Amino acid sequence: MVTKNIASDQKVKAMSLVEVRTFIEHLAKENPDAKSELNYTSPYTxxxxxxxSAQATDASVNKATEKLFKVASTPSEIVALGEExxxxxxxxxxLWRAKSRNVVALSTQLLEQHDGNVPGERQALEALPGVGRKTANVVLNIAFNQSTMAxxxxxxxxxxxxxxxxxKDVLAxxxxxxxxxxxxxxxxxxxxxxxHGRYICKARKPECWRCPATIVCHYPNKNLG
Incomplete structure (x- = not known):
């Protein structure tokens, strides 16, 4: 399979499966303790x-939740706090107004349908207000140790x-x-x-000279410094 590279507009050939393993193993060696940059204390938080975090940085979300979770960190506490x-x-x-509405609504649904617990099934997660496939994948991966890819x-x-x-799209x-x-x-x-995508393989100017896996990367316009 060949596709146009979204950054360079040049065609890129898919890595072989051997190259895929090599690429991932190099990232793992470089950052063995990689984890989410969002702060949380439970599957619910x-x-x-x-x-x-949708359309917001993890840093900005952490600043907000640091204060929010001190006051309300369970579904019942969030519902009691209310949208305002x-x-x-x-x-x-x-999008704070819509997010406030969704957080209260999903908390209410957790209380009514799941005894206040976060479900570990995709269908139940995606039925919650404000929860799409990507969010469900993150929760399933981190909280329930499932091999999902958000x-x-x-x-x-x-x-x-x-x-x-x-x-051509995120699902593909x-x-x-x-x-x-x-x-x-x-x-x-x-x-x-x-x-890796956030800090090294950046959108406008990838820092290829910092990439531990550049040897198997098929990007044609590597920025080697």
Whole structure:
């Protein structure tokens, strides 16, 4: 499979499966303890933080939840706080009104349908207000140790740019990553890839000279410094 690279507009060939393993193993060696940069203390606070992180940076979400979770960190406490109460803690992040409404609504649904617990099944998670496939994948991966792949803009770009996983949309890239990354590396690959895309394989100017896996990357315009 060949696709146009979303960053360079040049065609990129898919990595071989051997190259995929090599790429991921190099990222793992460089950052063995990679984890989410969102702050959370439970599956529920993780879920809330991920919902709030849509179109917002992890750093901005952490600033908001640091104050919010001191006051309300369970579904019943969030429901008691109400939309306006939640809003006053998260109004520094994007789409805060809609997010406040969704956080209260999903908390209510957790209380009514799941005894206040975060479900570990995709269908039940995606039925919650404000929870889409990407959010569900993050929660399933981190809170329930499932080998899911949450594809954000960083991973979508990285997959197409490097040849790791080619696809015209996030679902296609997600399926390609799940299919092509070795099972023993898949769960942790979400963290390795998102951090690599966030800090090294950047959108405008990838810092290829810092990349530990450049030897197998198919990006034609490597920026080697």
């Amino acid at each position: 993780l879920l809330v933080a991920v919902v709030l 109460g939640v809003a006053q803690y998260i109004n520094s992040i994007g 594809v954000d803009t960083h991973i979508f770009r990285l997959g197409n740019r490097t040849g790791l996983a080619l696809g 890239v997600e399926k390609a990553l799940v299919r092509r990354i070795p099972k023993d590396l898949l769960r942790d690959s979400h963290h390795w890839l998102i951090l």
